[in-house]
Amino acid sequence: MSQEQIDILQRALKREKAARRAAEKILEDKSRELYSLSEELKISNAKLEDIVNEKSSQLAGVFENIIDAYMVMDLAGNVLKMNDAASDLFGYDIAHEALNVNSLIYPEDTAYAFESFSELIAKGSFSNYTARVYRKNKEVRWVQINASLIYDKSKKPIAAQGIIRNITELKSLEEQKEKIRNALEKSNSELYEYAHVVSHDLKSPLRSIDALISWIKMDNEGKLDEPTLQNFKLIEETLETMENLISNILAYSSAGSETNISQEVNLNETMEDLHRLLFIPEHISINVLKKMPTIKGDPTKLQQLFQNLLSNAIKFSNKDKGIVEIDVVEEASFYQFSIKDNGIGIEKKFHDRIFKIFHSLNKSKESTGIGLSIVKKIVDLYEGTIWLESELGKGTTFFFTIKK
Structure with a gap:
């Protein structure tokens, strides 16, 4: 073999050794990197396992400590799991006996129960199902149930779960x-x-x-x-x-008696009727400051309400020029009305008493002490409130609300 061939082989061998060293270096670095990743994964898996165990423990605690009954069943109605509250409610221990929800259904509520189950399958949940159920000893209980389906990884329904509240006492x-x-x-x-x-x-x-x-x-x-x-x-x-x-x-x-009459009452027309009905002396003016609303109610009772307040304002006017002002403020859920006069006024200590029957501050023969008690009863009937602001010698304003 010539020297030239020997030199070629030596150079090839040198390159091969260099390549092998480079490969070994790469393998060594990758091995070290893989080892490091492996150690990190071990740590992460350990932490994840701790978290899963903690959450499982928490869920188990929640499951057992729910005040209401909790139940899981398969789609055939076989009860798979229930908490202590459910065991107490129904009287069954599924660790030692089988239970199907069909045996809990009260006969007269069967159709309703199957309708609700169909809704559960179609929509995935139902809420506020209220019906009677049997306990193991055949006692009847009223319950309210909110239920939802449980799905597997492929989104196929495999079971149902429900929160069951005992509402027997409430019912x-x-x-x-x-x-x-x-x-x-x-x-x-x-x-x-x-x-x-x-x-x-x-x-x-x-x-x-x-x-x-x-x-x-x-x-x-x-x-x-x-x-x-x-x-x-x-x-x-x-x-x-x-x-x-x-x-x-x-x-x-x-x-204050309930009435079946409920119609649209235009209070502007009511005011016009009262102007014709009431005796209004020439020295007294009655002013409606805003257009009155149209509300639902009994027109007779509503007229009675305004008539009594306006009669009082007229009766207790003591000025050469008596002024009565009717106003309204619209709120989100109610109207607030006011009837203001410039009459004799009412002392603060009488503000609560005047709404009581037979309590009259004026002992004249025209005053029976019933008018304002009628007003209070009508306002109460329409779920409103009534109050007043007054100053002796200057006048009184009655405020009252009526729900929309």
Whole structure:
């Protein structure tokens, strides 16, 4: 072999050694990098495992400590899991006995139960399912259920889960409330009818007395002296006061009663009607500051409400120029009305008392102390509030609200 061939082989061998060293260096670096990544993965996996265990422990704690009953079932209705609250509610221990939800369904609610299950399958959930169920001992309970489907990785439904709330006591209270409400409605209706009968029976003798006095005066015209005529006048005024009192008591008994009448009431027309109905002295002006709204309600009760407040404002005006202002402010869920006068005013200590029946600050024969109590009952009927601001000698403003 020539020297040239030997030199070629030596150079090739040198290049091969250099390449091998370079490859070994690359492998060594990659091995070190892989080892480092492996160690990092071990640390990450350990942390992830800790997190999973922690979350699993938390979920298990939540599952067991939910106040309401919690249940998981397969799509055939077989109960797979239930918490302690569910075991207490239904009386079953699924660790030792099989349970299918079909055995819990109250017979009369079967159709509703299957409709709700169909909704669960179609929509993936349902809420506020309210029905009766059986316990293991056949006791009946009312429950409210919110349920949803459980899916596998391919989004296929494999089970259902539900939160079940025992509302038996609440349902019982609702039934009692309904019975009481029906009894009260019947009682109120009977009392209202009785008030009408009593009103008629009381007014009849008053009218008879009034008629007898008129006949006596006619039969003895010119024969009666002035003191006797004055006494007869006092009797007639007393009879009128008593009749007004009876009428007002009847109005009070019906003011706060529920009414089936609910129609659109244009309060602008109500104001016009009151201008014609009320006696308004020439020195008193009634001003409606804004266009009044149209609200839903009983037109008679709403007229009664404004009429009583306007009558009071007129009655207790003591100025040479009496002014009554009617205003309204529209809020999101209600209207706030105000009726302002420049009359005698009301002391602060009487502001709460004047809404009580028979409480009148003015002891005149025209005042029975019922008008403002009627106003209060009507405002209460429409779920509103009423209050006043007043200053002696300067006037009073009554405010009240009516829900939209």
